[in-house]
Amino acid sequence: MTRTGLSPLAWLADVEKRRRAEGLRRSLRVRPPVGTELDLASNDYLGLSQHPAVLDGGVQALRTWGAGAGGSRLVTGNTELHEEFESALAGFVGAESALVFSSGYTANLGAVTALTGPGALLVSDALTHASIVDACRLSRARVEVTPHLDVAAVERVLATRSEERAVVVTESVFSTDGVLAPLRELHEVCRRFGALLMVDEAHGLGVRGAGGQGLLHEVGLAGTPDVIMTTTLSKALGSQGGAVLGPAAVRAHLIDTARSFIFDTGLAPAAVGAASAALQVLIAQPELATAVLARAAELAQICGIDEVPTSAVVSVILGDPDVSVGAAAACLEGGVRVGCFRPPTVPAGTSRLRLTARASLSDEEMVLARQVLTDVLGAVRS
Missing domain, CATH: 3.90.1150.10 (Aspartate Aminotransferase, domain 1)
Structure with missing residues (x-):
């Protein structure tokens, strides 16, 4: 059937009309450089995005290393600044190693896809972040979505699995309602069935745990060899970027296999410098x-x-x-x-x-x- 004269994007008008009728149309709003209103909407939990030391950290990194990384971290985008920050962040949360990505989104994509794949089972909480949902879709693993915070459901899935490898993924603090995941209970089930536990601490870092070391640290799971942590640098640390933290073997594996790390330009030095300075402020305060x-x-x-x-x-x-x-x-x-x-x-x-x-x-x-x-x-x- 020919469709001469029909725009291939004509369907967008009907979609927009329906979204407007449902009250779901979104729009972008420009934020002024200095807000004139009280901000209770951003994720700048510690107020560090405007902290003088954090701004200076970004500026100094910009002047030293340039405006951009210049390439992927495997080519020209890796600096001493990146690796020093990784060591500092890992030490702060109690992990053996860390690997910085260009965003929390790409960190989740890289970790989930690189540690699962065909022949693996991936168990995800129903309310995990969109980055985890997308990672599950790209993983090519068998994906089971369990009801929110339902440890018993996770146990049932793991108990009946036929796959050799299994990964359970959750957020530590769920982003829309702020509820905490039952990490100890999930870890006990994972350990019993030989599964890896992956925890997104995007909303836990800087907020939960002694001095903001995160919920994993708070519940005694920091540095556990069968637990992987992901996080973002754009919330409590007031900057940009993401990281995967865990055993050194995982870091090495991600460098070899995580497509969102290998084929992505390294995080801009200014963002690394700002995040590094923010971490030092948090450690000091x-x-x-x-x-x-x-x-x-x-x-x-x-x-x-x-x-x-x-x-x-x-x-x-x-x-x-x-x-x-x-x-x-x-x-x-x-x-x-x-x-x-x-x-x-x-x-x-x-x-x-x-x-x-x-x-x-x-x-x-x-x-x-x-x-x-x-x-x-x-x-x-x-």
Whole structure:
């Protein structure tokens, strides 16, 4: 059948119309260099993205090593700065080694695909991040998605597997609701059935554990030989990039096989320098991790949430996407920027405001947060 005159992209108009009707249309908003509103939406949990030492670390790396890495890390993109930071980060979280990627997304893609593949079993929590979902799809392993936080379901899958190798993957702190994964229980099941446990600490690093060393460190699993950690440098460390941490043998294997490492330009030196400086600030000020959790508890109380948050994330479920968008817009009009999560980021019927605490929030900023959030949520709930 010929389709002369029909645009191959004509279908996009119908898709956009449907998304608008469902309240799911997204748009980009330009952020000013100096925010005029209170930011309760970013993942800059410790407030380090604007810290003078962090900015200086990025600038010094830029002047020393240039604006870009110049190539993949296997060609020209590997510097002393990269390897020094890897050693420092591994030491901080209690891992044997670390490998830096260009983002947390590519770190998850590289780790999952390189450590599974055909003939392996991959067990993933139903609410893991999109980077893990995509990694599962690319892995060519048999993928089993288990209900959220359901350790018994993971055990049932592992108990009946026929594959020689198995990997269980989860987040330590789930990004949309801030809930903690049952890492000890998952590890016990993995060890019993000879499976590798892979934990994404994107929202745990800098927030959980003594001095922000992460949830794996907090529950006594740091450095365990059958546990792999992935993380991002773009949240608590206020920079950009990602890393995979674990046994030295895993690092060597990823350098040989992880396509998102081999074929990707190395992380820009400025980002490495900034992340390295941020890590040093966190080491020098371990109280930052406690401060962010204290501010999260205050935000939860303001929003009428009885349960004390276990992370920097405060999730206020409103249900309807249009209501959530409207509430976020009203907050912004009042001078407070909050996140608004709708499907497919969250399940249908659970659209929400996602607030993120920051260790650097002042008392004055918390007064503004209370005024605006109380008014907006009061109007929505009335």
